[in-house]
Amino acid sequence: MELKLHVHGRGNAWPVPLGETHPFYNRNDCRDLSNAAYSLTASEQGSMRADVLIDAGHGTIQSLISGRxxxxxxxxxxxGHMDHTLSVDWVVQSFWRHHEKKRLYPVYATASVYRFMLKSYPHLEKLIEFRELIPGVTRPLEGSNPFNLTAYPVYHGQGAAGSSMLLFETVGKKLLFTGDLLSPLLRNGDYERLMNADLVVADANNRYPWPRTNHWSFAGGPESPMERDSTLRSFIETLSWEDLTAPHELPLQEESFINYFSQLKKEWDLSTQPFTVMEFLRKIDPKLLVPVHYSGAEDSRYHREKILDGAGLRSWIEHTMKSEGLLSEILLPLPGQVIPL
Ligand SMILES: [Zn+2]
Ligand SMILES: [Zn+2]
Known part of the structure; x- marks a missing residue:
């Protein structure tokens, strides 16, 4: 079976704000103004067995149409944030019309993410067949699809209900998409399962901590990549278990949710809980790292560190990881790139 990752976009919510420029993104290439989104495809003897879209923000449709x-x-x-859902309507409406307004389109998400998305696009409720993801519970994708999908909860701030990282598994491959996050909410056994993942597509919004963005940073601080700087330390000191789990709407959830979080609570330790990409990489040591969603705005504003261009970010990541003995292969993707897995 041939697996491929198709990169529709690699951008954060607003890669180039109007009236500005950004050293990383080419404002003259509209594909580079797209938000981070991907297709995962599986084909066998030339015929497509699976074509799964993972998030769908600005520019996803243009990439899908000009591609396959x-x-x-x-x-x-x-x-459910806009930069991950803006193109959902176009995909769903295409399917609805293609099937003479008789078939509903399958969307996989946690219940909280789905409710959040419907607040932005209430008309889609009648056009979607919702397939619920429950934290830590693996379900096969339906149809001839060879992937099993598991959602693991993450913390991406109080305003991001039900946010999850998504793990796709198929014969001998583990492919992880972190989505946006400030910290993953994983049990010890989950780290074991993610160990040596073949691919991790990771939120790399900032190089250095500024937790009020609700994104983790790549490194712990400009001084030392594995040490948490004072901004991050003082933020973590104020974080409670209730803060971290409130976006998962626990009181509303059913038993399997409660079981996941009660196990997590038993093992909970803020000192080993990852709050940076580096801390996460040290725990799971993936084979290939694909950093996306880069902004760097807070690095410049609060740490007086440069926003980098593509070559600069790549060599900084490589150098930072190597200095701590982390040896994953690094691929900074381009919009439209197809990566064989
Ligand atoms: Zn985002
Ligand atoms: Zn987000």
Missing amino acids: NRIPDCICLTH
Whole structure:
């Protein structure tokens, strides 16, 4: 089976704000103004067995149409923010019209992410067949799809209900999409399962901590990549278990949710809980790292560190990881890039 990752976009919510420029993103290439989104495809002897869309923000449709120009089998959402959902309507409406307004389109997400998305696009409720993801519970994607999907909860701030990282597994491959996050909410056994993942597509919004963005940073601080700087330390000191779990709406959830979080609570330790990409990499040591969603705005504003261009970010990441003995292969993706897995 041939697996491929198709990169529709690699951008954060607003890669180039109007009236500005950004050293990382080419404002003259509209593909580079797209938000981070991908298709995962599996084909066998030339025929497509699976075509899964993972998040769908600005520019996803343009990339899909100018690429393979077919309707993906389903959409899997990490969370409900606009830069991950703006293209959902176009995909769903294409399917609805293609099937003479008789078939509903499959969307996989946690219940909270789905409710959040419907607040932005209430008309889609009648056009979508919602397939619920429950934290830590693996479900096969339906149809001829060879992937098993598991959602793991993450913390991406109080305003991001139900946010999750998504793990796709198929014969001998583990492919993880972190979505946006400030910290993953994983049990010890989950780290074991993620160990040596073949691919981790990771939120790399900032190089250095500024937790009020609700994104983790790549390193712990400009001084030392594995040490948490004072901004991050004082933020973590104020974080409570209730803060971290409130976006998962625990009182509303059913038993399997409660079981996941009660196990997590038993093992909870803020000193080993990852709050940076580096801390996460040290725990799971993936084979290939694909950093996305880069902004760098807070590095410049609060740490007086440069926003980097593509070559600069790549060599900084490589150098930072190597200095701590982290040896994953690094691939900074381009929009439209197809990566064989
Ligand atoms: Zn985002
Ligand atoms: Zn987000």
